[in-house]
Amino acid sequence: MKTTKGPRDPLVTGMGFCLPGRTGPTATPEQFWSAVSNGESFLSQDDGTYFGSVRIDIDETTERLPEIPPRFLDKYSDIHLYGLLALLEACDDASLDWRAGALSGAAVLAARNATADAIVDTYLPVLLADTRLVSPREARSLLFRNVLNAVMSDVETVQAGLVGSTGPSYTLSCGCASSSVLIGNAARMISAGEVDLVVVTGADYWRESRLRQYVELEERSVEGAEPQTATLMDTPMRPYDERASGLNYGNGAATLILESREHAQRRGARVYGRVLxxxxxxxxxxxxxxxxxxxxxxxxxxxxxxxxxxxxxxxxxxxxxxxxxxxxxxxxxxxxxxxxxxxxxxxxxxxxxxxxxxxxxxxxxxxxxxxxxxxxxxxxxxxxxxxxxxxxxxxxxxxxxxxxxxxxxxxxxxxxxxxxxxxxxxxxxxx
Missing domain, CATH: 3.40.47.10 (Thiolase/Chalcone synthase)
Structure with missing residues (x-):
């Protein structure tokens, strides 16, 4: 079937990542393709467990984001940093200068899978704090972290704030299909003429140390029965393989830039493809x-x-x-x-x-x-x-x-x- 071209066609013009890698995060499209095309797996850890870790150099991150004062940046959780770094890589890939206002009218959309670890880590200290003994500075820090971290819209909030977007901005959560659904939303917004540019980021975080407890509870729940799904920590996941027995979790974020054909052509953007x-x-x-x-x-x-x-x-x-x-x-x-x-x-x-x-x-x-x-x-x-x-x-x-x-x-x-x-x-x- 031949597709009709139009000025409001939603095109993908940029991609960036903050995903597990060999020695550091998989960040650029080139690094991403190298890993994917060679069937590499970044799940094996030094202690023998299988989990997709993303190790962030906070000093390097601080240098890349001088707009965020260090006293604020050190209150950001890992998932915020994942989202910000994936966004920066996608903007670089798409040749969009966000510091010059290239994303000022863009929609900034984020997908979350409702993982609780990032929220629990900041909400519990607030609940457990002794209000009679905590200092004013400690109280401000706890409250700031809570406001920043204890909501599902955290990644989208810090992304939109960084690039100064005044466009639509929201977070969607419907499990592992979340960012896929958002890509559809972004395409429809562009086709309808609501916006010319949309940032779509999926980001999630599991604390590796807590997964073991989850695995043991999961094993206990199906003792004597065949589990439909299983979380694996000691063996690698093998999709489509005859030895398939479960999944390994992984952290990180991935970002796509979508824009209308007329907007992309006007600025001479390189195009990866079209969301039909x-x-x-x-x-x-x-x-x-x-x-x-x-x-x-x-x-x-x-x-x-x-x-x-x-x-x-x-x-x-x-x-x-x-x-x-x-x-x-x-x-x-x-x-x-x-x-x-x-x-x-x-x-x-x-x-x-x-x-x-x-x-x-x-x-x-x-x-x-x-x-x-x-x-x-x-x-x-x-x-x-x-x-x-x-x-x-x-x-x-x-x-x-x-x-x-x-x-x-x-x-x-x-x-x-x-x-x-x-x-x-x-x-x-x-x-």
Whole structure:
């Protein structure tokens, strides 16, 4: 199907990251592509655990953000720094000078997965403080940290404040599909003429030391039964692999810059690709069970493609399986339902074993990886997949070598427990 071009087409013109890396954060699009295209995994820790850590150099961060006085910056939590650093990288990549007001009218949107660690770490000290003994300075510090950290809108607030945006600004949380849904919101805002420029960031944070308690409680809850999903700390996650047994978590943030075609052309921006459509839905389940049939995701994907592209015109699917057998089965049913017999020849890969299951950033990561594949003409492998599971009805591209391929149209999927499902249809830079 041929796509009609228009001045309000939503284009992706920048991407930036603050994700796990080998010796420091994966930050630039080049670093991101190098990791993804080689199927690297940054989850193995020195103590033998598997977790996607992001180590930030606070001195370097202070130098990059002289606008924020150190006495304030040291009250920012890690998740704020993740979001700010990913934003800076995306602005650099898009050649947007935020210090000169390039984002003054932009929409600044953030996705969070409602992870509680960042909030608990700042809210509990307020509740436990002895108001009879705390000094005025300590009280001000506790209250400042609480206001800054104990709300879900924290990342979007510090981002919008930094760039001086007067445009729309809000935070959305619907599990692991959060930033995927926001990309759709951003595309619709641009198409409707509400804004010319939108920043979309997904950011999440888990405290590694607390995950062990969660894992032990999880194991206790399913003792004697087969778990649908499992959190892994001592073994690596393996999406689409016959040994898939659960997921490793990871921290970080990922940012995309979207802008209208006319705005991008006016400033001579480099374009990664176009968001052709996005649809959110869910399976009508009354509980948090996994929709093994994939009916919600299948419905979202079909609606996203309807009237725009046929299944035969989809060249690649960026999946969302976490390394659980249940999600492998769900995704296999989705792909088979969409593509029938062609599914066996279709490449479907996922990047979760590169950076860990990071929650809200996953939608941005999936779109960024897919657009990079389009631009480079290569399909990135599924990290840690060595022996594809029989249940997979598609080609997960096992190993560590990117496969040459032309990708003109692609789907990027995201879903979560509770069956919220998002599908994004992507086109190339010339669409």
């Amino acid at each position: 459509a996005q649809v959110t839905g869910r399976n009508a389940q009354p509980n948090l069970a996994i929709d093994l049939e994939g009916t919600g995701a299948l419905r979202s994907a079909r609606s996203c493609m309807a009237g725009r592209v046929s299944p035969e015109e989809i060249d690649y699917v960026n999946g969302a399986a976490t390394g659980d057998r249940a999600f492998n089965l769900m995704e296999a049913n989705v792909v088979a339902g969409l593509f029938g017999e062609r599914a066996a020849r279709l490449a479907v890969t996922v990047q979760e074993a590169v950076f860990g299951h990071s929650g809200a950033p996953l939608g941005v990561i999936g779109v960024a990886a897919t657009l990079q594949m389009m631009g480079h003409g290569r399909i990135a492998p599924t990290a840690n997949c060595e022996k594809p599971a029989e249940v997979c009805t598609f080609d997960p591209v096992p190993g560590t070598t990117a496969r040459p391929a032309r990708i003109d149209r692609a789907l990027s999927l995201n879903y979560t427990i509770g069956s919220v499902a998002s599908a994004i249809l992507l086109g190339g830079a010339d669409d």
